[in-house]
């Protein structure tokens with residue numbers, strides 16, 4: 001399936017999770033086997049060839065991150081919300097489009113010098129992706145890029161990621 005048709009399956013839900021937010025829901029894209037493949041392949045096309053491991057952001061980023069990790073033999077490191085990890089290496093708090101949040105890096109996951117791509121479904125304000133990059137770098141990892149399926153340009157997420165190689169499949 002062509003990428004534009006795959007992403008055409010995206011669903012827009014007004015007023016979720018708060019009034020005034022238009023939620024871009026990738027569920028119908030991920031549920032379609034051909035669309036999922038088109039999206040994951042297109043993400044892989046833009047990942048820097050030196051990349052060794054995927055850092056995938058909870059929770060929707062896990063879906064794409066695990067598919068990439070399996071398909072191209074990267075390892076996958078889950079960047080998790082608080083209270084989930086038995087052993088935490090680093091923790092970063094940040095602002096979201098709708099609230100605040102914290103991400104944690106598991107102990108013994110990223111090694112110094114390791115080349116890491118950060119993967120998520122959506123780049124909105126960029127707070128989550130910026131926190132993910134910070135976590136990787138606190139462990140000594142090198143961020144090769146940030147790859148997302150969808151970028152919400154009105155929220156200027158790229159401005160929170162200066163100097164980073166940011167790839168999105170669709171900007172709306």
Ligand SMILES: O=P(O)(O)OC[C@H]1O[C@H](OP(=O)(O)OP(=O)(O)O)[C@H](O)[C@@H]1O
Pocket residue numbers: 057058059060061095096097101120121122123124125126127128129157
């Ligand atoms: O660019 P930002 O403004 O930081 O927003 C993007 C983040 O928001 C969403 O996650 P959410 O926190 O809703 O969690 P979920 O994936 O568990 O639904 C999305 O999956 C990204 O991780």
Ligand SMILES: Nc1ncnc2[nH]cnc12
Pocket residue numbers: 021022023024025097122124125152
């Ligand atoms: N509007 C939105 N739709 C989907 N995911 C999001 N993450 C942050 N903002 C979002």
